[in-house]
Amino acid sequence: MARWQPHASERLVAAALELFEEQGYEKTTVIEIAERAGLTKSTFFRHFRDKREVLFGRGTVAGLLADGIGAAPAGAGPLDAVAHALDVIGEQVFTPDRREFGARRSAVIAANPELREREALKELGLTAAMTDALKRRGFADLTARVAAELGALACTVAYERWRHAADRDDFGDVARRTLREVQAASASC
Template sequence: MARWEPNAPERLSKAALELFAERGYENTTVIDIAQRAGLTKSTFFRHFQDKREVLFGGGTLADVLAGAIVAAPEGVAPLEAVGCAMDTAGREAFTAERHEFSTLRRSVIEAHPELREREALKGLALTAAMAGALRQRGVPEVAARVAAQLGALAMRIAYERWSDAGGEEFGEAARRALDEVRAAVGS
């Protein structure tokens, strides 16, 4: 086995997801994942705390969303800043190349209560990151929290649609979901 090979986190994530789908989450070990990826157990633990974290990728998406909200054009409404962040997430995180992985990831998570719980916690972290970025833009606390919650709902709807359907870009699905959320709340 080579001492170093590129893309270890991506390889580990792909291997874990394949094994979770084949054997089930409970029946897959860290050693299984490392072996499938052609890496060692110590390499696994250099990148992830445990086998759950392989599917949740740290704070990367939260950072993308928060950074894009802060960078949104000056003067845009809070939900529009969130829309700009969803556009960025579509370009950087939810790409056509990631569609198959994302679809399988979603089905594995839905099949395991422990993973659903971790996904819900990740959703809370994304919402908090968006609210924090909105406050950084000067949006008052309550308005920032409401916009972040509505944005998180639109993101969840868009992710479900995008991972189910394919073909549509995530940014388009997110903007459509955000428009539907806005219409549902009457703003």
């Protein structure tokens, strides 16, 4: 094995996903992931704390959502700020080349209760990050929380739609449409 090779993190993610699909999450070890990627176990742990983190990252999306809300135009309402944040993650995370990965990742998560639980915790973290960012923009606690909850729901539904979209719209477009639908649905309750 080479001492250093570029793109180790991406190679580890690809190797892990392949192994999770082939033999299941529970049966896959960190050593197998590292070997499949042509790397060492210590290299794996330089990039990820454990094998779950390969699928969930280190809070990248939460940070981008918070930054996107913070960077929304002055005077933007809470849902407009959330929409801006959804555009940001569409540009930086949910890019067209990640669509297939997203579908494969979701299938692996759906097959494992531990991973479904971790996904639910991640979604709570996204909501909390958006709530805090909205509060920093000066919105009242309840307004921030409601907007963040609607944004999180829209993000989840938009991600599902985007992964399966036949028209191949950008994530940001799908997310904005979904956010409008979620907002309309909440108003009719």
